Amino acid sequence: MPQGYTTCFRSAVAFGRARVLREEGEKRAALERLAAEYSPQRPEGRRREIGRLFDRVCAVKLRVERLSGKEAIELAEGR
Template identity: 50%
Template sequence: MFRSMRRTKQILSSSECVAILERGTSGVLAVLGDDGYPYTIPLNYTYSEHKLFFHSAKTGHKIDAILANQKVSFCVIDQDLIVPEEYTSYFRSVIAFGKARILNTAPEIRTALELLTMKYSSSQTEEHRNHAIEKDFKAVCIVEVSIEVLSGKEAIELVRMKNRH
């Protein structure tokens, strides 16, 4: 179903992939858009228990695409250091493939919003975060992506650096 990575030395372990998802703050969601064209959307997200969560308006291209086809991919670039003298970049990234669904019960929406506010506004008090959740609760749409396949890759130069240590 999913292709194997050709450059096996550059594959990241599952734990490294999860660490990238946990520390990342933005990624790019890919869906099957209008007229069969891919549609990609940069967005903020949070990761928990092999799932990604992000918020959205209740209507729009992204939501229409998810409702039409729940299969998505999501990419997070952890590092992209351009090294001009080597004509390359020292990159590290993760791609998740999974199925998206729009959350529709208040408890699951609240849980996802708590995860998101904690990730992006942990310096705020719990009272302040709860107020923000309540303020926008009825207007927000939350999408959950259940990850089926998670893969990561890094530049061979980064692999070599790890092996030296």
């Protein structure tokens, strides 16, 4: 089924050190920053959601040491 496949892609790979955020204040601050990025106009809604789901979330901090990426030639030539 050739119409189901594509070679158009963009990808990134990050290498570094990761650690789970275990301290409540650090984890809450990280979730707040992430939520503010995607819903800046709804501070009360995001605080409510963070509070509701806080215990079920695992937050991981990644310190990127090396980053690489690539894209399909069709995408690169289109720029």
